[in-house]
Amino acid sequence: MPVPHWLFGDQLGPHFLTAATDVPVVMIEARSVLGRRRFHRAKAHLVLSAMRHRAAELGDQVRYIRAETYQDGLREALGDTPVTVHHPTSYAALRLVRSLNSVTVLPPRGFLVAHDEFRAWADGHHDEQRLRQEDFYRWVRRSHDLLMDGDRPAGGRWNHDHDNREPPPKGVHTLDAPPPYRPQEDEIDQEVRHDLDRWEREGSVSFVGRDGPRLFPASRREALAALRRFVEHRLAGFGPHEDAVLAADPVMSHSLLSSSLNLGLLDPVECVERAEDAWRAGRAPINSVEGFVRQIAGWREYVWQLYWYFGEGYRHRNALRHHAPLPRWFLELDAEAVQARCLATTLAQVRDTGWTHHIPRLMLLGSYALQRGWDPQAVTDWFHRCFVDGYDWVMVPNVVGMSQFADGGRMTTKPYTSGGAYVNRMSDLCGECVYRPTERTGDRACPYTAGYWAFLHRHRARLERNPRMAQPVSGLDRLTDLTEVLRQERRRGDGPP
Template identity: 55%
Template sequence: MSTGAPGAGAPGAGAPAEPPGLPERSPGTRRWLFADQLGPHFLDRPEQPVLLVESTDVLRRAPVHRRKAHLVLSALRHRAAELGERAVVLRAGTYGEALAQVGEPVSACDPTSWGARRLVRRLAAAGAAGERAEVRVLASRGFVVSEEQFGHWVRHRARGRLLMEDFYRDVRRHHGLLLDGRGGPVGGSWNHDAANREPPPRSGRLEVPDPWWPVEDDVDAQVREDLDRLQRQGVRFLGEDGPRRFAVTRAEALAALEHFLQHRLEAFGAHEDAVLSQQPWMAHSLLSVPQNLGLLDPLEVARRAEEHGRARRLRVASVEGFVRQVVGWRSWNWHLHWHLGPGYRESNALRAHEPLPRWFADLDDGAVGANCLAHVLRGVREEGWVHHVPRLMVLGGWALQRRYRPAELADWFRRAFVDGHEWVMTTNVVGVSQHADGGVVATKPYTSGGAYVDRMSDLCGGCRYDPAVRVGERACPYTAGYWAFLHAQRERLAANPRLRQALRGLDRLGDLDAVLAQERARGAAPP
């Protein structure tokens, strides 16, 4: 990726624009759009004909959240309605069965999962051999730099280390985002994260307007009827149905973006890590779903946030924090997914082999006595969504302490969350949340005792457990679990400089044996 003049587009001297065999454009052919490639930037021209496929077998393989199934089907059908006669819509058990019905050449932008990429390559090979209609595979789209550009960055700019902060700064230089006119960062710092870690407001409420909500239509009603029919046929879903919360069309996505910028961006940053039981949405954008459906291009989102922030003189830390999520962390996880390879999901450096217990996997918050975990499981059950701190510190922290299998946990996150996709959940769960890669993505395991949850939320109030207690009936399972985790992983984590102080703390615990015995007795039971 070039790091010269803002907006320079060359991926680097001598580097091809895209990998061999994956051309950027394929004019004159029908474009096969997957359900996460629904925006206009996945077409070569506005009038290009389109193929859309509804695969019912995807819903039969393993339970996904009912709300996620609704969003995907609603988005596909709304796109078909927009395209009208330009769209061919096929419904089949599998993508392969659907493509067997196609009698004309199609092109497809590289899909977002390893399995789908293998499929389109098999179909392309069969088409080249004359066994079926031609399928031409194009380079992926929808991210701020291409996979070829990222590969060039790793070879020539990463200096032997994979750090999101290095990548993020180069992306901003490359696209001229949030720069001060001299090539430096607006506000004097590339990263304002230190200003965005405030606990909840003392008032117990964040004064911010509600998020933008869509209005359901006849398409949503038909989707709901079809999902009800599938359930009667034995298809199992996670979670509960409810009003559609997220944008599924380009117009809705743009409306949601503008509402966030106008009414919520200023309040977003400072308390983005805070959790309030009566305000699950806080000031978050709720744009992960339309972005992951391909309805918004991340660069347009970042540029629009920058323009709005400059025009309104908004708090730089809030604008930068949002831009970092959109063009930094999101793109970083996308590129790491492909860079680290299909075997990465099986990483298990901490030797975690416990299966997900049924109460956790099925979102049974009623079985859980710990307020924070019950609250987060209930949020996922009811909405298919909680923001990043409940995901990382409550769900992920619990799983890390209890040594749940990382690959199984990542698959559960993918199925249980409305914005869950293989490419985003694998690195976030396996690498960041569970530290199962030994430090490739994150420098330390992300787990804590109950004190962190108590400081950053109102979820400990009224709980049967006390975050300051390690042993006994009032012992917080997160606090006890934290010390038991450090004890179990001491040898593996001893060389990590970020954990030296915590590991030394083990030697000062006079009740460590009692903590360990208590955790062994708890086993897989819900807290």
Template identity: 60%
Template sequence: MSRRWLFADQLGPHFLDDRRQPVLLIESKAVFRRRVHHRQKAHLILSALRHRAAELGDQARFLRTETYAEALRKVREPLEVRHPTSRRALEFVRRRDGVTVLPPRGYLTSLEDFADWADDRRGALRMEAFYRFARVHHGVLMQGDEPVGGRWSLDTENRQPPPKQADRLDVPAPPMPKEDDIDAEVRADLDRWEREGIRFVGRDGPRRFPATAKEAKSRLRHFLRHRLAMFGPYEDAMLAGDPWMAHSLLSSSFNLGLLDPMEAIRGAEQAYRKQGAPLPSVEGFVRQILGWRDFVWHLYWYFDAGWQRSNALAARRSVPRWWTELDADAVDARCLSDVLADVRDHGWVHHIPRLMVLGNYALQRGWRPTELGAFFHTSFVDGYEWVMTANVVGMSQYADLGRMTTKPYVSGGVYINRMSDYCGGCRYDPKKRLGEDACPFTAGYWAFLARNRDRIPGNARMARAMKQMERLSDLDAVVAQEKQRGNDPP
């Protein structure tokens, strides 16, 4: 029996076909030398890897080395490995003698089935169409040949702003892991690595995300029982005092391979069919996993490698240091300051702060998409290259002019005001685009449209905004104002 090499994002029991199969685990220090990672992300990865080694005991050979190549020189037996999650890693394992690459696991639709679906499409690929295909293909939330409830997407019912006068959602808090001796060892090693010159950003723990399959399954069960019902209506809402809202906090568990996505999907489906969980919440959760997560995974492999370097809006500014260092205290704009602080303190925010605060601000300023993708990759506990290529380069920054989205995800401060409680305590006015108290998002929105009016393709969803921009009497002054603001923190 060949030894199964498990990467640090392939740690769940579903990555082994035979529970008795010998395993190879490698901890590479060079990964953290190459790029500056969030301290809590480094802790989570190392904790998960070491916990898996402890679970497997003598079944696993666990090597801690500077590089993967150094570790593999110590292994003489044949190895097999599941398809890695980055092109660089895939090329690396394919170059090794004696290593067999198996099909990927941890995703629902196979590479071949996605390619067949995508090859049959004409024009740009869209998640909504793929999601329908996947629902039918995998028999999820179906009633015969039709979707349960008669509609494929209930997204329109899941866009409520946060409850007024509420500091937090009225929902049980997510269960947090209890650190153990392995976490203490990881923390001591990271402290030592920092003294040796390896640098991290963000603040240290406590560890807030699962490092074992047992912890991930416990969080999933709690979410399905206590938080799922509130997830749907408020999945796009933001509250300054509630970074978790009703989200599952399972993205890092899926991306570390601790949790089988189908287990979560079937659990949500059962919560609807047997426990009466609201269908909009269940469908919204399923869509995030079966639809969006699988979709961005497959686009990473289906599109050519050059897609990652797309920059069709000619964004030339470098991402500033105050941003990459998570210097939230340098920022006056309340929404941006609070979201950067959450990334600094937790290594995580949910999808709307990522898209409509961080991504929106970066898009308006014209920051290089590849630099921004690297920031999300290294600063978020669930960040990986395959995730961030689509989510940042393709969706958030519209750098490919719509290969996967219908329009830029850009908005002024009015959207943030509607979907959060940030604007009430901010020095900037979301209704103003010009002047000292002009909201940087509102002003940035119009400056972005003016700068890219000849680059953004004609689009029915953007036509109204473009016409409104052309009628602004103060547009030139707004553009000049934003140019003067430059990359300084707002």
């Protein structure tokens, strides 16, 4: 009798199972997971829908258990029978499976690089400041022969970021890109929505955000359709404006594949290979293809590896000693309480869909939190709960290291925050705003511009030693109104901007 195999809810693609159909499969829907945090309702819906769709695909091969905890579910399904499981994606889940005598943990799936391979690469970089994503990305490209022509990068350059940082075209409200794939809900979604409604009424769970029609794939078939739609119709236009923001066009030419990758519905290999095939066939330019490959084989892979390489204590790093609690309006996704158009627009997108692309995440949500000195652990938890693609391994490095600079520079070379000028240059969000990106004080002072200078002042001693921050910090000496800026920021407190 084959040993049963346990699938977690983010291990839903065929690459998490052998081809043999006689291997019994166990899936456990643990209610306690939803009770621990106040997740976005659309995220809870997507995960449960994806799990139940996978169970329906597996049919008689799977035993699908609904229980209070994973331990209860395993006990009901198997008793003390041995079971295998692929390496989970969080420290908490890994501790759980290792604590169970009957569970054998297999290597991770769904990523390009094995942990021991990454550790050997990283340990070879003795200067910690050189453990950078660009070096790692080039190593992955070479070792996996991605976008390579022999030993040279395809297209003649490793990095096409220069071509992929264009501001939005003037005078347009949308990029007019072909629309992304959107799934059709079915009876499984109806059942999920009914269960979530019932659990909320019973008081066993509580959510934030809205659960409109499901926007992201919940099955392998849907995920492949989304990948095909992106590569064939949207990839060509992805690169140039991937860092731009348009109020009326939140998806622009982005792939919207992150939730499918992080649920395990897609394998990163098939995503990057299809993109490369599109370039070699002349259907997409190199800058768009390289930008997409960089997101998956570069950044996503890098974040996954650093989560495990830095260790579990990394989540508690707080080099800037930020401890302010997240205000209620932010926790509740109360976009209507916010006057700053950029932040209100982004909060509304998160509230309504559980998603926004990487620039609003980093340069609007994360930047605002950094400027106000919010506790990085609380910010990490918020991103984890409120995004459909948010998992512990995703958000700990992205927020602690990249967004909040809480590791003091172990992951990035500088804090990623800016004044309103950057937002104005890369978006159409400032034109109709009550605030002016060039003003630091007064009724029309941009909260990002004032917050930027207040942040630099608060951390001047640390940041002036940073080569990439020395020049901005020196600008403090030219501000004749710095005292008023700081006074104004203290008056703002944790109220909505």
